[in-house]
Amino acid sequence: MTVDVPVPAMEITAGEYAARLDAVRHKMEKQALAALLITDPANLYYLTGYNAWSFYTPQVLFVPAEGDLIFFAREMDANGAFRTSRLPVDQIIGYPETYVHRPHVHPFDWVAYKLRKLGLIAAAASGYVGLEMDSQFFSPKAYRALFNAIPEWNFVDCFELVNWVRVIKSPAEIELMRAAGKVCTAAMNTAIEHVRVGARQCDVAAAISAAQMAGTSEFGGDYPAIVPMMPTGVEADTPHLTWNDRPFNAGQGVVIELAGVYRRYHTPLARTVMLGKPSEQLTNVADAVGEGMTAVLETVRPGVEARDLAKAWNWTLAKFGLEKPSRIGYSIGVGYPPDWGERTISLRTEDETVLAENMTFHLIGGMWMDNYGFELSESIRVTASGVEQFTGFPLELIIKED
Amino acid sequence: MTVDVPVPAMEITAGEYAARLDAVRHKMEKQALAALLITDPANLYYLTGYNAWSFYTPQVLFVPAEGDLIFFAREMDANGAFRTSRLPVDQIIGYPETYVHRPHVHPFDWVAYKLRKLGLIAAAASGYVGLEMDSQFFSPKAYRALFNAIPEWNFVDCFELVNWVRVIKSPAEIELMRAAGKVCTAAMNTAIEHVRVGARQCDVAAAISAAQMAGTSEFGGDYPAIVPMMPTGVEADTPHLTWNDRPFNAGQGVVIELAGVYRRYHTPLARTVMLGKPSEQLTNVADAVGEGMTAVLETVRPGVEARDLAKAWNWTLAKFGLEKPSRIGYSIGVGYPPDWGERTISLRTEDETVLAENMTFHLIGGMWMDNYGFELSESIRVTASGVEQFTGFPLELIIKED
Incomplete structure (x- = not known):
């Protein structure tokens, strides 16, 4: 085993x-x-x-x-x-x-x-x-x-x-990141399963952390550079809050950002879980982000510039009347606390870095609105002709109406 | 609840x-x-x-x-x-x-x-x-x-x-640290229960982390400034190793260092678990450390100097023909990654700080020998006349011969 x-x-x-x-x-x-x-x-x-x-x-x-x-x-x-x-x-x-x-x-x-x-x-x-x-x-x-x-x-x-x-990964590093992707899938599934009305935030954090560290039977997990973040309800307008010991309530949105880690290689992932029926506002933002992320993923390939990804995002968001002032992602790989980013390429309109095969990024569609928020992110590799996603979750708001 | x-x-x-x-x-x-x-x-x-x-x-x-x-x-x-x-x-x-x-x-x-x-x-x-x-x-x-x-x-x-x-804690802070002590007790009990022959190191780390973050029904846990450390077997001669995905083997000693955390207040704790019959060498070191820790605990009270604790430790260790070059502890309280120490008082022979009521320390009896190690630590408060321990584990090597 x-x-x-x-x-x-x-x-x-x-x-x-x-x-x-x-x-x-x-x-x-x-x-x-x-x-x-x-x-x-x-x-x-x-x-x-x-x-x-x-x-x-x-x-x-x-x-x-x-x-x-x-x-x-x-x-x-x-x-x-x-x-x-x-x-x-x-x-x-x-x-x-x-x-x-x-x-x-x-x-x-x-x-x-x-x-x-x-x-x-x-x-x-x-x-x-x-x-x-x-x-x-x-x-x-x-x-x-x-x-x-x-x-x-x-x-x-x-x-x-x-x-x-470190920006361009070797074949061995890509394999390590694929393993991290499997750990990430296990951790996000655990998170989605455990976030429910009445569960204490700290108990959900515990379940996520255990899933991250245990990993899979094939790939034992490692500690993430950042602990699970889960801004909840009105606090979901703020990206880097961790958790407290209060229970989740019906009607709250929960932003979950975590990473799978294997031998210090990270693949981060964010999704948002809605406990109940989402507002029209939230649905609209979720649709915009899903479409924006799709546009970004379709743009990724060797030869395009980092800023082209930001532009694809901005144009899509603008159609929904939305904008996001922060960068939409950064280069990833080896990480230690307090950060899993590589502090090199930032996906924003000022960054002219030309993408090359086997660069790896965390693409972040995070919208921190007034008194609510929505985040959806993907960890990806630039392939010879396009993009590989390290995990396979739908680009959608997750609604739990139980 | x-x-x-x-x-x-x-x-x-x-x-x-x-x-x-x-x-x-x-x-x-x-x-x-x-x-x-x-x-x-x-x-x-x-x-x-x-x-x-x-x-x-x-x-x-x-x-x-x-x-x-x-x-x-x-x-x-x-x-x-x-x-x-x-x-x-x-x-x-x-x-x-x-x-x-x-x-x-x-x-x-x-x-x-x-x-x-x-x-x-x-x-x-x-x-x-x-x-x-x-x-x-x-x-x-x-x-x-x-x-x-x-x-x-x-x-x-x-x-x-x-x-x-921050060195002297208020009554409210002491209460927060007592709550952290309860979380710590739960986490160490989990660790001792899960460390066994055949268990993967990463699965034990997962169980410990979950216990730290869940905390108790009364006190929900928080993330520790340092992840669980568990140097094992010959690697137990090195203090700050985390874990890998290999299983524990019979005959290995496992050093477990972790903290209970409540609202960022930390009470760290270390114990060593022996999977099988301990060597005479290890037993001797464990006895020395247990006696050394007892001597330190008996010395703690307002008015003594930090170095008096180090001296009580050194004298006891010397009787066993042992010495420890590193400090035997430091001031604790609020902590963020990467360190739960306060970076003020260090318990070593050069430190003349006079202890006062409601100072809090992590006392560390760690012996990193050649190809094995033993660690036993306590989180304590200086009381009006002596010492309060935040947890209640015996000052002994834990032997699991199952």
């Missing part, structure tokens, strides 16, 4: 890891970077396979233009980092425990000292050193520690360098 | 919110701060009640020495922030969607512009403006945006100012 060995088609091989690093170094060369410091947990996972809930204390991967990668983490985490990371143990270094959560020192003071002791400062002093200036889990204090301790280095923003390498 | 209205003893009243702000301003005055910019989601929740999974895009609370607080968030989140926050709607401002995830601008460029337009720069230009320099979700890019856009302000690190105000 359980899968005890990795499914070969999904295996990220040594060759694929090497190709990822090559792609990163190619971009580094184009951006004139002599070294790169990686702090985003998703980027760390992508380049090394390292996977643990250790990102609440500082950690950083040193990527020189040439030579060995070195991963720095808190000592207790570094000791076992080889268990999930592909890096050899001598490329994993722990900083002392006494640097954790202290006002007058920072772990990166020690990291800088260690880089100097290892003779790794000089090689990068002739060029620029890239930082992930807007990465989660990289604080101004961490930045200042590096800046003060390594005056030889010219720090520049790398502008999501690794994130951009 | 369900509690539809807040339990009065747990209600954070308007008066309590006002007292929190007074305490923050008192500290601001001592630190010569004319204003403070709050980015830590736990601190935002503490001061305003704002609670949503919106922290993956920048948000900040402006706290001037005098006058209205102003909360800035992404437009789609700001629109509904009044639903959980106590701030009046005119003190909640949304930044435009076009500032989200773009390489050449940052939302705090716009926040700075808006502060200027509102005439709020000048009042703080005569003093220092505190930043949470090591807060999660405050990036170097965000820092640089503020620094460049408001040259009049002298930015300084506030050194976890609000976190330090």
Whole structure:
């Protein structure tokens, strides 16, 4: 029943890891970077396979233009980092425990000292050193520690360098996302089944979370970068509310946004459940969003621009007299809390990125109106000639009139 | 069965919110701060009640020495922030969607512009403006945006100012943590029940997560700041591993660390389950940790220093020929991903903080040995004369020989 060995088609091989690093170094060369410091947990996972809930204390991967990668983490985490990371143990270094959560020192003071002791400062002093200036889990204090301790280095923003390498998925990654899609289907079915009048919101969240983590008999689930969100009733006009312990009432609409996750690869999905007869207003919005999503899906193919998807959406919505100020989606793949987006391509009218095969997106038709809301989303892959949807739910409002 | 209205003893009243702000301003005055910019989601929740999974895009609370607080968030989140926050709607401002995830601008460029337009720069230009320099979700890019856009302000690190105000809990907060303790008991009982030979790790994680989120019939659960961690077998020598989809095997030890959460208040708890007969080595470590934890619990009372707890632990461990380089605990309360610690008091030999009534801690007896590990932890309150434990599990290794 359980899968005890990795499914070969999904295996990220040594060759694929090497190709990822090559792609990163190619971009580094184009951006004139002599070294790169990686702090985003998703980027760390992508380049090394390292996977643990250790990102609440500082950690950083040193990527020189040439030579060995070195991963720095808190000592207790570094000791076992080889268990999930592909890096050899001598490329994993722990900083002392006494640097954790202290006002007058920072772990990166020690990291800088260690880089100097290892003779790794000089090689990068002739060029620029890239930082992930807007990465989660990289604080101004961490930045200042590096800046003060390594005056030889010219720090520049790398502008999501690794994130951009991640944008086009390999065949193995697509298989991982298809597995995530199966977990997602199970979780959404659970959600639709459990959202009912009288059920406490927290109990439905519990059922969804269990479905996400258990996954299927073939593909055991992983934790999502974002917990189930389910803005309900009048609060459904606000996208990122989680839940409380009150029961659902008849006449409420419930927006459910969740993701299926398999080995950190995410396929998010949103649907809206109406507990009772929907208002004409809500029906109208649901129709508009369904039609808008159809128009977007019909537009997806290699060669079109990200903004073309936004335009297809806007034109359809305009026919219904509606508009949506926020982007209608973003690139997805590996995710860690607090976000499953890749922070690269945004589907909006300003984004001119040309779509290519094996890009993957979360398309979001979310309408946050006054005192109600409707959301319907899809996770998709750009195929050679069109689109693949990772799940197969109808593009409709779900009405439960029991 | 369900509690539809807040339990009065747990209600954070308007008066309590006002007292929190007074305490923050008192500290601001001592630190010569004319204003403070709050980015830590736990601190935002503490001061305003704002609670949503919106922290993956920048948000900040402006706290001037005098006058209205102003909360800035992404437009789609700001629109509904009044639903959980106590701030009046005119003190909640949304930044435009076009500032989200773009390489050449940052939302705090716009926040700075808006502060200027509102005439709020000048009042703080005569003093220092505190930043949470090591807060999660405050990036170097965000820092640089503020620094460049408001040259009049002298930015300084506030050194976890609000976190330090949070250290001593009010009676209402203690009630919230007792409720979290009940959720925690339910979750740990679920974990102990489900960890068995042949069960997939992911299915046990699913059961634990469901128990955390469902909570009890009286206290509906909330999401934990950290997902269930369960390093298993030889991997139990590493603290922050989550899970995979392989089954538990006979002879494995499983370290379970989880938290009960109620309205964002956390009580973490760790126990170790042995599937089969424990080795002499493991039994010895378990005995040492049990005795060490007892010694720490007996030391807790107002007036002792944080380091006295670490010393009580170290002396006991030394009798068993063991030592633990990491801190044995930290202050707890409100938590958001990725961490349920308050990042203030650490229980280690360097920390001279004097314990006071209604401080709350997570005491951690974690021993990460070579190829195995043992963890046992307790969440506690400092009482007028000693200690209150939020849960009641024996301080022992749990052996399942079925």
